[in-house]
Amino acid sequence: MRLVRIATAFSFCLLFASFASFAAPAQKQKGRAAKPPTKSQKPIVVAPIDTAALKNILSEQRERPLLINFWATWCDPCRDEFPDLVKIDSEYRPQSMDFITVSLDDFSDIKTSVPQFLGTMKANMPAYLLNVPDPEPAIDLVDPGWSGSLPATFLFNAKGEVVYKHFGRVDPNELRAAIDKLVKKTDE
Amino acid sequence: MKNLAILLAFVFVIAGLAATGTRAVEGEIPAPPAIGATIEDFSLPDVSGTERSLKSLAGKKGTVLLFIAVQCPVSNAYNERMEKLAEDYKAKGIAVIGINSNVKEDAEAVKAHAAEHKLTFPILKDPGNKIADKLGASVTPEAYFVDQNNKLLYHGRIDNSRNADQIETSDLRNALDASLAGKAIEKTEAKAFGCTIKRG
Numbered sequence: 329m330r331l332v333r334i335a336t337a338f339s340f341c342l343l344f345a346s347f348a349s350f351a352a353p354a355q356k357q358k359g360r361a362a363k364p365p366t367k368s369q370k371p372i373v374v375a376p377i378d379t380a381a382l383k384n385i386l387s388e389q390r391e392r393p394l395l396i397n398f399w400a401t402w403c404d405p406c407r408d409e410f411p412d413l414v415k416i417d418s419e420y421r422p423q424s425m426d427f428i429t430v431s432l433d434d435f436s437d438i439k440t441s442v443p444q445f446l447g448t449m450k451a452n453m454p455a456y457l458l459n460v461p462d463p464e465p466a467i468d469l470v471d472p473g474w475s476g477s478l479p480a481t482f483l484f485n486a487k488g489e490v491v492y493k494h495f496g497r498v499d500p501n502e503l504r505a506a507i508d509k510l511v512k513k514t515d516e
Numbered sequence: 517m518k519n520l521a522i523l524l525a526f527v528f529v530i531a532g533l534a535a536t537g538t539r540a541v542e543g544e545i546p547a548p549p550a551i552g553a554t555i556e557d558f559s560l561p562d563v564s565g566t567e568r569s570l571k572s573l574a575g576k577k578g579t580v581l582l583f584i585a586v587q588c589p590v591s592n593a594y595n596e597r598m599e600k601l602a603e604d605y606k607a608k609g610i611a612v613i614g615i616n617s618n619v620k621e622d623a624e625a626v627k628a629h630a631a632e633h634k635l636t637f638p639i640l641k642d643p644g645n646k647i648a649d650k651l652g653a654s655v656t657p658e659a660y661f662v663d664q665n666n667k668l669l670y671h672g673r674i675d676n677s678r679n680a681d682q683i684e685t686s687d688l689r690n691a692l693d694a695s696l697a698g699k700a701i702e703k704t705e706a707k708a709f710g711c712t713i714k715r716g
Contacts, residue, residue, distance in 0.1 A: 462677065464673075467709075477545075477655050
């Protein structure tokens with residue numbers, strides 16, 4: 329009987345932990361107050377990119393995997409997932425992976441709200457803003473199966489093939505697992 | 517021991533389901549119906565709470581269903597264009613119906629937004645995003661055009677740009693004009709670009 333009581337207590341702890349992690353993202357959202365970038369931080373420069381330039385990036389010879397995140401300042405899940413992406417960037421980009429972000433904000437935001445948000449997030453990865461009259465060809469170029477909904481995250485291997493994609497807020501552990509798999513393969 | 521094993525197995529199943537559920541919320545939007553499919557009639561409350569059916573609001577020559585939002589800057593960039601679309605095609609027999617499926621935007625907010633932006637076409641509230649799920653709508657603005665028999669003829673964006681001065685292709689208007697002229701619609705699908713519909 330004692331064993332069963334211990335097991336019951338352990339089970340409830342496990343259940344609680346499970347649901348606590350389930351609810352964690354929502355709590356994080358509330359606590360993420362926007363802080364202005366510190367004075368010592370480099371100013372964030374967001375470069376315009378068109379479909380042809382995006383195609384060049386996707387098709388260029390590379391030695392490392394490439395992670396691309398498409399986002400916008402007006403997209404709630406994009407903003408919510410950004411701290412996870414910044415963390416993943418710091419974990420992988422220095423040694424084993426390239427990472428760029430492409431904002432789909434309006435071009436008029438390229439020097440205002442987009443760099444401001446990236447600065448707040450302390451995001452150092454190369455940042456672009458898609459500057460095209462029609463986003464459809466760029467969306468199709470990246471992945472014909474992508475509806476254009478944001479956020480969208482794609483992981484390309486060194487051959488330029490999509491090996492992982494996620495629409496909606498990323499699961500950082502799932503993304504890490506996909507990168508780890510690829511980095512190991514690349515290193516072999 | 518047997519009780520212990522059963523209890524632990526139960527806990528792991530529940531924990532597993534909880535973890536899986538986190539991803540399902542964001543990732544799994546039902547696929548939209550194929551072009552040519554018939555959309556079943558449905559009823560939703562308008563901003564005053566009165567149930568309105570698609571059939572009761574439909575135009576004689578077809579209906580445009582527009583998924584729109586209160587707070588989405590992309591959808592808001594289309595407010596004037598959507599109103600103009602409704603005005604231009606009303607006389608031609610095509611009705612425009614707005615649908616707000618965002619869980620965080622209640623009927624009062626939708627009503628106030630419509631008044632502020634002078635949107636005169638009917639706007640329905642989609643509690644529980646039932647119709648958004650049924651139609652596989654994922655963003656705002658996103659358009660569906662059905663003919664008088666509710667056959668889906670066009671699905672996608674209104675036009676190519678949120679900036680009115682950069683419009684190159686008015687895909688929705690092209691579809692409506694072709695349908696009114698009895699011609700085949702050249703482009704029946706165009707990717708809608710906008711804010712993700714916040715589902716409940």
